Amino acid sequence: MKPTIALVGRPNVGKSTLFNRLTRSRDALVADQPGLTRDRHYGHGRVGSKPYLVIDTGGFEPVVDEGILFEMAKQTLQAVDEADAIVFLVDGRTGITPQDKIIANRLRRSNQPVYLVVNKAEGMRSAVATAEFHELALGEPLSISASHGDGVRELMEMVLEHFPDAEEEPKVNHPKFVIIGRPNVGKSTLVNAVLGEDRVIAFDQAGTTRDSIYIDFEREGRQYTIIDTAGVRRRGKVDEAIEKFSVIKTMQAIEDANVAVLVLDAQLDISEQDATIAGFALEAGRALVVAVNKWDNLDNHQKETIKHEIARKLGFLDFAKFHYISALERKGVADLFKSIDDAYRAAMTKLQTPKLTRILQLAVERQLPPRTGPIRPKLRYAHQGGMNPPIIVVHGNALSKIPDSYTRYLENMFRKAFQLQGTPLRVQYKSNTNPFEKEATGTKPSLLVHKGRK
Structure with missing residues (x-):
């Protein structure tokens, strides 16, 4: 940590x-x-x-x-x-x-x-x-x-002298998933629904949970750890008497997990704070599943309204799977758990270099990266640079010129090819040294370069 x-x-x-x-x-x-x-x-x-x-x-x-x-x-x-x-x-x-x-x-x-x-x-x-x-x-x-x-x-x-170095690839023995969201959206109730017992205190009062609670359990023969966290309040309200909540505990729990389950309250408006909490998980590179709780008491008009609000305010979570559940009635929890498994699998998947390079070449054939002046970036091959989240390292020339829009295009190509549902994906670039780069930009090449070309 x-x-x-x-x-x-x-x-x-x-x-x-x-x-x-x-x-x-x-x-x-x-x-x-x-x-x-x-x-x-x-x-x-x-x-x-x-x-x-x-x-x-x-x-x-x-x-x-x-x-x-x-x-x-x-x-x-x-x-x-x-x-x-x-x-x-x-x-x-x-x-x-x-x-x-x-x-x-x-x-x-x-x-x-x-x-x-x-x-x-x-x-x-x-x-x-x-x-x-x-x-x-x-x-x-x-x-x-x-x-x-x-x-x-x-x-x-x-x-930092007395703190240990970060592990390059921390060993993960079994999936860890963290339940995050605003206060009183039903996080502890969802934990109890997943566990099938009243393991943590669930009460209709904001701030019941004061710290992150780690619970090991087994489901269908597989080990898991679920982490219940305190609700993240709006700025300026994190120190009220009812809730001595620390944002840092939730951030540390997110970093310690493989998958984050963002719980929303269907009976409340989707707020800026919901997007901020999701941003914590994205910044940490965690796979994400969204659980829209308290869904059972809404009429059809209310359901359509909340879906529209989610699409408008949380559109940046388009890679995540959304579930509409009732934690109190334990409805939809089984399907939610399947998405947690899928997101974990996607976050920890190993991507083969030959297939990555083939997908990269296919993407370039379909759409070339745009020119910047006389230079067009050249993308040559790709390999995996890390997991949780998957990191794809692309090698080539003049890659610093690639715009964000083309990076998003590559991310979508890789995501579809490897079926990476539920996890963010990061594309990094590593430019090779090009001895003819000065000539390409119009700068007079050195005599040494001329000699090398003869």
């Missing part, structure tokens, strides 16, 4: 800038204004062979006891409790502040290792930038520049 790193500090010390640097994204808003980040923000990062999850938090104001700053502080403390390691950011330009001292005292009481990081140290000698922060007594401070990237890799190598 990936280690979780929390970024903590007072407002405007550069936490979101560092988050974007670590995740190689622009997911977190960044501006020269304190308090811009309020909710916890989760992302994926990697240093060498070590992947990790990183949490961006709002500015930590530990002394307030009401208002938005108090809510932000609660979010930060929740992230501290979730994390395996804490990166405490301070501002090297401003220097040490009373807030920094209060935060340091609070972090010393946590059970996780704390790394003191002096940000905004570009153009400064490290010893000068970190000198006064030894007063915080959190070990040797490390100077970085999140905006320029100086020292960031060294920081993460230090943080």
